[in-house]
Amino acid sequence: MHNAPPVMYPVGRFVWGVCGVGALALMGALGLLCWQVMSGAVGLMVWIAWALWAVSSTLALWLESRESSEPGHLVWRGDGWCWQDQHLQEHPVQLSLLRDGGLTLWVSYRMAQGLEKTNAWPQFAIVAQTDRPLAWHGFRCAVYSRPLGDDRSSDSAKSLMAI
Numbered sequence: 001m002h003n004a005p006p007v008m009y010p011v012g013r014f015v016w017g018v019c020g021v022g023a024l025a026l027m028g029a030l031g032l033l034c035w036q037v038m039s040g041a042v043g044l045m046v047w048i049a050w051a052l053w054a055v056s057s058t059l060a061l062w063l064e065s066r067e068s069s070e071p072g073h074l075v076w077r078g079d080g081w082c083w084q085d086q087h088l089q090e091h092p093v094q095l096s097l098l099r100d101g102g103l104t105l106w107v108s109y110r111m112a113q114g115l116e117k118t119n120a121w122p123q124f125a126i127v128a129q130t131d132r133p134l135a136w137h138g139f140r141c142a143v144y145s146r147p148l149g150d151d152r153s154s155d156s157a158k159s160l161m162a163i
Contacts, residue, residue, distance in 0.1 A: 007075070008073045020064075025053075074109065093112060109122065
């Protein structure tokens with residue numbers, strides 16, 4: 001059974017994330033304003049509604065900035081995934097596929113346990129074929145591969161050989 005070739009694929013910051021959250025917050029504010037005008041609500045109920053909108057919008061912007069990844073590379077060497085930052089330092093990560101869109105892959109990755117506690121939250125990225133078309137097939141194969149030496153991959157190879 002063959003494993004995927006080594007591959008390095010660029011992952012950039014999702015630049016439209018803040019704009020998207022801001023647009024949703026603005027739509028929420030417009031909806032809240034329409035509700036206030038059409039219902040004639042006044043007093044404490046209006047203040048509570050606007051405070052809830054402000055808290056939820058601020059929380060959404062904070063979470064968006066926290067969950068977007070910095071520019072770097074996802075690196076597959078056959079024995080596992082690494083995150084290579086802008087300073088060319090590699091950190092082992094655990095990669096999970098969230099959605100396969102054919103020309104895009106939605107992935108999440110988190111630092112391997114026992115390393116940095118500051119980056120314990122998963123990072124999310126949408127990786128597109130247009131970023132590196134020649135390496136796309138190798139990257140997709142690597143996403144679906146198991147690391148070399150993984151017990152599950154050797155067990156499945158043994159079961160295929162037995163057939």
